[in-house]
Amino acid sequence: MALPKVGSIGEYIREQRQQAKISLRQLAAAAGVSNPYLSQIERGLRKPSAEILNQIAKGLHISAQALYVQAGLIEDREPPSDVISAIRSDKHLSGRQRQVLIDIYESFRKEKRAEDEQTSQNAHPRHDSPQDDEPLPEDYLAALEPFAASNGNGTANQETKEG
Amino acid sequence: MALPKVGSIGEYIREQRQQAKISLRQLAAAAGVSNPYLSQIERGLRKPSAEILNQIAKGLHISAQALYVQAGLIEDREPPSDVISAIRSDKHLSGRQRQVLIDIYESFRKEKRAEDEQTSQNAHPRHDSPQDDEPLPEDYLAALEPFAASNGNGTANQETKEG
DNA sequence: CCAAAGTGCTTGCAATTGCAAACGCGCTGG
DNA sequence: CCAGCGCGTTTGCAATTGCAAGCACTTTGG
Incomplete structure (x- = not known):
């Protein structure tokens, strides 16, 4: 993986x-870099x-x-997930619970994305997330059990101002 | 040059x-990195x-x-120099002339900066305010918020210890 | 004509990244 | 008590970064 995909950044610099x-x-x-190195870049x-x-x-x-964006190091913009930010700013959750919720949410997102990619393999040009395909660990589900029992609310209601 | 200021980034990650x-x-x-490596980071x-x-x-x-800012890789942002942008947008200059002017201007700035640093050695950790080619939407800032906020108050980083 | 200086590129090589394997330590529990 | 699990860390090692030295080519110009 040393040669091909990084092309765009080099071209961009050269341009x-x-x-x-x-x-x-x-x-x-x-x-402040050497000329040969820049050439190779x-x-x-x-x-x-x-x-x-x-x-x-x-x-x-x-x-x-x-x-950085061109190099794919910042991707474009962080996924503006309202859910995650809401979870993170919820004072009623412990750090552990926050993490569990986020992980679960992400695994769901991941599943969904996998399905979508299967049904339609159209262009997602800047998509670069190679190996993130692990199913939900039992630990998390175990941690979720008492939580789900005490809390019947299933909707992640966002209270952010929506204009 | 293996451990100059990278300490902060590691501490930050750990926090x-x-x-x-x-x-x-x-x-x-x-x-997606190895645990020993993360430990070392x-x-x-x-x-x-x-x-x-x-x-x-x-x-x-x-x-x-x-x-990236924490790691010092984005440092702050290029100083929003009116001079440079004016030079770059001046149609009466050739590309070469532009570059020369910019270089001269920068060398002056550099001199000045060196002098200033000698007289007063304080760095301004100014928060990053995104205003470049593309102003970031408020959604993004909102996503950034818990993090930026914790940087200022929540973390045990900058308590009442000053050296 | 040929030296001098400009362009970008190729070639070894030291230093560094990043990882797999394995260690010591604390905790749980048969 | 010792097996098992998870924590963070240490230790070699392959792969990569990044550079100094030098190559081939073109342009300037005495």
Whole structure:
């Protein structure tokens, strides 16, 4: 997994560099990295660390965030799950309970996503979550038992202001 | 250069993990990294790559950006220099000229900064306010909120101990 | 013509990342 | 008491990062 998929970030850097009309060596100097390494990065032969990426962003006078997104390191935007944020901000739950709920919720989401992908394998171009396919551990279900018994409320009602 | 300022990121991760009441191994599994490696990261013995950082952020259900900032990988953000943006948007300059101007301007800034740091050695840990190419929607900020809030008050990080 | 300087690229190599295996420690329970 | 499980940590090791040195090519220009 060292060569192919990282291409976009390298291309992006090269585009930005050429657009700024500076040579590879100049950018390398400005970014504080070696020229051969930058060359390899631009051609997708190497996967630069976040530090290097940050330096390059500075050398290019572009947003580091944009570069991270391009590199797939920030993905795009965190999944804006109201459920998770609601769980996390619920003062009536212990840390353990929070975690259990979140894990369960996520496993459900995961299942659903797997089903959807089976039925229709259309384009999800930036989707990059390789191995997260473990079923719900018994521990969690066991932890859930007393909880579900005492709490009959099944809806995760969001109280966030919705405009 | 193996352990300069990476300590904070490790401590931060550990705090977040303990706050979520999950074990090191659980987080390691959720993040898709090995437990020994996560252990070393938390203790500041290793400097994780951006990918690993991203995975950990997901495992912790916190914003990857926040983690990058903590790791010093996003540092803060490029100073929203009007000069640079003005230079970049000036149609009367060639790409090369633009670059030269920017470089000169930056070297001046750098000099100045060096002087300032000599006179007063305090760093401004300014919170990250997203305002770049794409302003983040409030939904996202809301998702960030519990985390950002805990950074300011909830965590046992910055209690009444000042050295 | 050929030195000098520019461009990007290839090649070893030290240092680092990241992991599998295994250790010591505490707890539970047959 | 010892087997079993989970916790965090330590210890080698393969794979990768990132760099210094050097290559091939093109342009400048005395």
